[in-house]
Amino acid sequence: MQSAIQSVTHNLPVFVQRPAIALIGQECYTTLVYNVDLSSTHCLKYAISKALGLGIVVFGSIMKVPQILNIVNNRSARGISLSMYTLEVMAYAISLAYAVRSRLPFSTYGENASLTVQNMIILLLVIAYTADGKTGRVDPSAHSTKITFAAALMGIGSLALATPSIIPAQTLTFLQACTIPISLASKVPQMAELYREKSRGQLSSFVVFAQLLGTIARIFTTMTETDDKLLLWGFGLAGVFNAVIAAQVMYYWNGDKALAEQKKRDGEKIGLHSSSSANIAPSFEPFSVSTHGPPKAGGRKLD
Template sequence: MTAITRNLPWFIKDLGVSIVGQKCYTSLVENLNIEDVECLKYSLSKGLGLGIVVGGSIMKVPQLLLILSAKSARGLSLPAYVLETLSYAITLVYSQRNDFPFSTYGENLFLTIQNAIITLLIVFYQPSRRQTNKPAQVAGAAVAMVASGFALYLLPKDTLALCQVATLPLSLFSKLPQIIQNNRAQSTGQLSAFAVISQIAGCLARLFTTATEVGDIIVTAGFALALLLNCVLGAQLWMYWGKVENEEKGHLHGHHHVPPHVPVASEKGKQKEQVDIVVPPVSPPPRYASPQPSGRKWARKVD
């Protein structure tokens, strides 16, 4: 078997070396040394990292399709998505400026783009009591996003490093508005279950990759707290599944709403009201009443 694995085509070998490194490729692929625990853990970590990047490219697509099909962003918190998008963008710029491998931050590129589109859709579909120019609001929000991206890219590395430290509480607090809104409405609205479950799986995978490749306790704690909050969102999806938002219930059944100043009679009161009403009887017509003249005279024939 090693005669085959040591003579694989060059493009397969180069791909394997680029993913796990020459040492682990030689140990695991060419020599088939499955007892090399260190390389096994490292290869698993690399595989999970690439899986996260691929999963991040489609993670928010179901959420986008759900909003577009329903033509509504009900239940989605605008502050939560703004904070989350900012957190993704900071990590993306910081990693790119420091020339990190794309496999360690690639999902942030796709998540930033998808989150930006979702944020614009929330702005567009957000209900408003007054007449507003929705296209102008969306255009203004898009310009603000692009300007923020350029500003992040032009920041000095020291300042950008401080922003990266701030992404830990930023990413955590980005979940709180959504959790609070779900609890207040007793509904998750258009929140995508696929996106929430994918984020839970991604946090679990990042905990393993961080512990294997980085070993930074602060980053590990950040992913652990993010996992906890994502699990809270998952629990809310399970508890409020199929429930309609309280405000929407009131809107849908508004024609059955009785104003508070109008008294509602009870069944007992209705019965009493029916007993008190006396209807006078109608006298029956006389048994031998003479027929009313029809206006035509009939002659009696006499034999």
């Protein structure tokens, strides 16, 4: 069987060989592909890590599109925490700048670029589609100033993070360390929002579970391809918090239905109470006493 497979792997075309060698290196390509030798634990783990990393990079480019569509199609940001996305944008932007400027392998952070942009879009949409506190109406045009200010702030911040003359390497390393508490803090408002609403609202369950799986995969790729403890701690703790949010989403899976049924029951109670009140006969008063004028019609003045 192995010799039959080797007869194929020994004659792979160049356009297949080159990308594979670029991905896993000449040594592991020779071991795993050319010789079909799966006994090398090092090369096997490395190849799996590279494949996972590439998959995350590709999948990350569209991961939060369902969340964006949820908000736009429903014209509502109910159940989505603005605080969470504000902190998440900060953490993602800093981590992206740190990885690029540290020249880490692209497969260990590539999805950060697209996820940073997607988070920025979601942040602006949450601002636009948040209902007015007084009227309860959703009017994106009423938030145009806030949207413009937020977009400008994110653009300036990203430029500063990418410029060593503005934010030197030591400062960026400190900021990267800060992303761990920032990233964890970004999850807390969403946990609180889910607990308060007792419902998922417009929060995409697909995105929640994808984030959980992504952080688990990133723990593996970081352990395999780099020795950066900051990134490893960040992904590890983020995985724990993402697991809590995923558990909440499962617990409140039918929250919208339960809320609708509760409102229906409350409405029926109000209707029944109103009906009962209407059926009570008005009290009969055979006499009415007036101290400021003639007796009321239908009554007689007491002697």
